[in-house]
């Protein structure tokens with residue numbers, strides 16, 4: 001891989017290159033930023049550039065042809081180690097650091113880092129989800145950072161710096177990553193065939209907070225179907241709160257996943273409702289026409305409000321605000337079902353009162 005395989009983050013590449021040029025190469029780096037923006041990919045290209053035999057470290061480039069470059073691309077470089085939190089787990093298992101109980105200390109990351117490099121001059125470890133080390137893992141990491149094997153280089157990746165021991169943070173050179181631009185995400189979704197139309201890609205990118213990971217989740221077919229169902233329920237003058245909440249809850253159940261994932265999906269539905277009303281506001285104020293899946297439903301509800309004149313826009317904004325409040329309820333750990341029931345109940349009442357013929 002080379003830097004062309006990465007979207008954005010040009011400042012970070014330049015910053016690292018300059019610091020290596022000035023001889024400030026660190027034993028440990030900490031890459032911090034939102035999930036799904038390419039930190040892990042960045043780290044792999046960085047490691048490959050360090051291993052590449054045809055380019056000096058200071059160039060921070062990969063040739064794609066030398067043996068280390070080919071081994072990195074094939075995932076078989078003997079001096080590169082990559083660990084992270086397994087799917088469905090909340091923390092990195094201790095065995096990843098120390099080896100299995102039977103062979104404790106004779107395998108695992110700490111042991112591997114202590115050995116001399118097989119091929120080149122260094123061993124590089126990538127620790128993804130570094131904010132998900134438990135106490136034992138974090139202490140092992142801290143010890144390695146305090147007395148790093150001379151030929152080792154560590155790259156820690158974390159979404160949330162607060163979840164890291166300050167003593168770990170202070171021993172790493174911090175590189176902060178910013179979110180991706182909406183256009184970059186739109187392009188990536190289309191390039192990777194995660195979205196089928198540009199409208200769909202743009203809509204998901206707009207809601208993704210600069211994360212490709214989130215955008216891809218939003219395009220999950222089951223979630224997309226549920227979004228249309230939600231739009232249909234919202235596009236009428238008489239929302240039926242209990243029915244809608246029930247339909248949404250059972251839709252989330254069907255998508256499956258653990259409690260955290262279900263909560264996250266409930267959060268998405270509420271974001272979708274926000275997006276619905278946001279588009280209505282834009283439509284009514286003449287600032288935009290809605291595009292993509294569900295646009296005719298936005299149109300349908302907008303025309304219901306048009307008759308109310310400027311009161312219609314205010315009503316749509318009030319509905320939007322109510323969804324924003326519901327989103328914070330989800331993040332405060334209030335049960336998703338309860339949050340949705342009261343949300344739809346309030347939306348229905350607000351519309352009923354708002355659409356009442358003016359005297």
Ligand SMILES: [Zn+2]
Pocket residue numbers: 051052053054055062063064065066067068069
């Ligand atoms: Zn190379």
